[in-house]
Amino acid sequence: MNFRMKRKSFFLGILFLLWFVPAAAFSFSLEGRVKETSLENGIKVLMLERHESPTISFYIRFRVGAVDENLGMTGTAHLLEHMLFKGTRTLGTKNFAEEEKVLIRMDSVVASLEAERSKGEKADKGFLRYLEDTLQKLQAEQKKWIVKDEIERIYSQNGAVGFNAFTGQDSTAYVVSLPSNRLELWARIESDRLLNPVLREFYSERDVVMEERRRSYDSKPRRKLMENFLAAAFMAHPYGRPIIGWASDIQSLGRQATEEFFRTFYSPANTVLMIVGDVNPDEALPVIRKYFQRIPRRLLPPPLKTREPEQAGERRIRVEADANPHLIMGFHKPNAPHPDDAVCEIIEGILSYGRTSRLYRRLVEEEKIAVEADASNGFPGERYPNLFLLSGAPRHPHTAEELEKALLREVDQLKGEPVSDPDLQKIKNQIQTSFLRKLDSNSSLAYWLSYGQSLFGDWRHVTDRIKAYEKVTAEDVRRVARKYFIPKNRTVAILVKTSESP
């Protein structure tokens, strides 16, 4: 029952490896199979035929995420994603003209309410009560016009599965899989969501997101640790802010500002439509044109200029919770397509792929100081310089500090003795095969092709980049380890049991 889950960018590094195309190793290739079209308004359409079953996976990915939010507005991208499930001028309403009148009145009541509340102690209690009553009455009035969750009802009756959306730091995706005779239904609904969205039931949905935050972050020790860790690791860049938003920001997000965010960023130039499955591109394209070409072109705002300044020394934090110890450590590094990113990807493999990986063999199997130990490249996003992570859980009576020392020892070892050729080859083999594995599902193909297209401007980027992994040498590993895995460049966060903190 996890609707609209946050994309787990934690896995990003691993999944990226899937795009290794060992050209000679097998005849299967995506080149020539992916049909590319650009609509006149700038929307990019990618189609891939797979006729295994009469189903299609649809992905619409927008190049906008939490990283594009301004200070004080954290959580907007994610709340907007929730709001786009609420319908349009024709879906989710019995009479939009009447409903709109109520919506406008509601906005002004909410504005007064928030202004009054912001006075804190000095707020006029009577006035507050009046405004709250008025809001409730308006909500009840609006209900008369609303057809609840109509988009979801239509999709599910038509056999949809996996109707969902994901907000990340870098992009936001809206996904659904349908029986293949329903392509036009998708085009009708999705183009309408982009042309005529109505952010109805905004304030109750904002409460839902607050519940999501309480449940997924504030009540889960490891997520809390990660949130604190990122905030410590990034001083200037928005990658340090949580995708879901800070609680105080979420509670004051407004409908109009959220709509403004939509108009700014959900532009055709930021949009990729990805269709994988039992589709005939020649028949599908006219349908797609008919519906999506209506969306007007818009100028995008200038790109973010903030860059994370070079770290001036180790940062170290402790997070208290009613839970056992855990550790996260991160080093700043460049993002793809910088060649050092590919080297970090290989390092991730050396340290953490499988039972023969260094972290498992040494920390878990031999020394038995950890129950888990992981490495992960490319967190929390890929559009801007990011982090290489090491993390783990110590095994009692061993401590997080002992685990930290052991992890650093493994990192230091990368700086000295070069990795053997068979070890390097093993990682490259694993990369090749995981690529193949992910080709046999419509939805995973749709996920990754749209990811490459949206973040790097070409779905082939993901395969191109994998070629970079192939070139990585043992010497590269040493050089990169020496360059980035240094004390000055590291942030360490430790989860401490509440009762044990000094």
Add this chain to the structure above:
Amino acid sequence: MRRRTLRFFFILFLLTAFLPGGASSQEDELLKHPRDMKFPPLSFQPPKASRTVLDNGMVVYLLENPELPLIRLSALIRTGSIQDPPNRSGLARVTAAVMRNGGAEGRPFKEINETLENLAAEVEFSMGTESASGYLFARKEDFARVLPIFADLLMWPAFDSEQLDLVKKAEIEAIRRQNDNPEEIAYREFRRALYRGNPRGQIPTVETIEKIQREDLIVFHRRFFHPTTIYLGVSGDFKKEEMTAALERTFGTWDRSFIEIPSIAFPSPQEEKAIFYAPKDIPSSTILLGHVSLPQKHPDYFSFKILNFILGGGGFNSRLIQEIRSNRGLAYNVGSFYSGRVGYGVFGALCQTKAESTHRVISLLYEIIQGMKKNPPRPEEIDWAKKTLINQFIFSFSSSAAVVGQQMRLEYDGLPEDYLEKYQERVAAVTAEDLQRVAREHLHPGKSVLVVVGKEEGFEKPLSSFGAVNRIELKSAP
């Protein structure tokens, strides 16, 4: 600046819209309500795996699919943690883990790990409550090297003592950490309460894990792992005859044996309401409410499945999500679940909400479940649920591995062979009267187990207003 640009493109949009054959009619067409849209018919012959039986009695399902040069094999084994001896709770899980990690006779585990990871192949075993499973993944060209490894681990595991020690240590650490996450606490305590007096309700402890010896694993393996207790399913790029021959060769040395798998009593239904509260200092409460329910073979299975769909299993339009999430904004995660198993089933509702609305949400859960009896499903709800289940059915065939897995599972659970063919028909046959009767007979909010994890000091009203509360002290590890 932006405004001017917008206007410019707005004009452009109008122009394009007016171009072909009059905009208004096209615009009407485009805004046609989806309920009025018509779709071409869909014709599809679902693939079917073929069933064979090896000479030693092992049942095998095969489905060729040459799309990618890969082969996947899965195994279902008639055992499970329900077979744990009472004072060795956790033995089944430990056995499966050490089967994989401890190597096989003549194949040290280090060698196995090196070989598999160099080939980027995968072999895993895992233990469920009512079955164990095995999994193999390899590239086509490596399959001949990987299959013997899988088979030897399955038939002749070495149970290396060092690896046993490591697995036990990991299990003990997991027990130390079992109170870190509120959902894990809630599900565990729900299970303990729901299946009290039944092996399904047994939860491993540090003591039961510590007691486990290598000899216990050997005995457990000998009792449950035999050709006649194992179902294999293979899908991918191979030829059936060659695959059958390879499996005969590999498993042929394993003699047929006639063994009895001890039958375990099914859990019995709750007789009265039972409330459990586990205190934890967190802002969000986790609430689980449910009871033992109908088995999959029950004549009312499909009716209950649809009932649960309308109540809280069917997404945003189901009653629980509509009321608690969409209308009131009281939760992000709310819904109900129903799983019909062999001999019994389990039904429950879950919700997570802030401490300050915990009492209200629990009342709503009771009310809405009770409401299924008082206000039985309306025609439009039934229509929506049936259409959804019928139209979604096609997704059960979206991968060859899923098709094979389904057929194996049907035989394992002793369901009729035509279960899949008749599925849509059976969903369609459910009537409003069935749903009304099933709600009356098989939904028991008043005889449910209720588990709440959270900080009661923050609740609007004490839990005791729902009845006597059993407090669970979450002991933190020393």
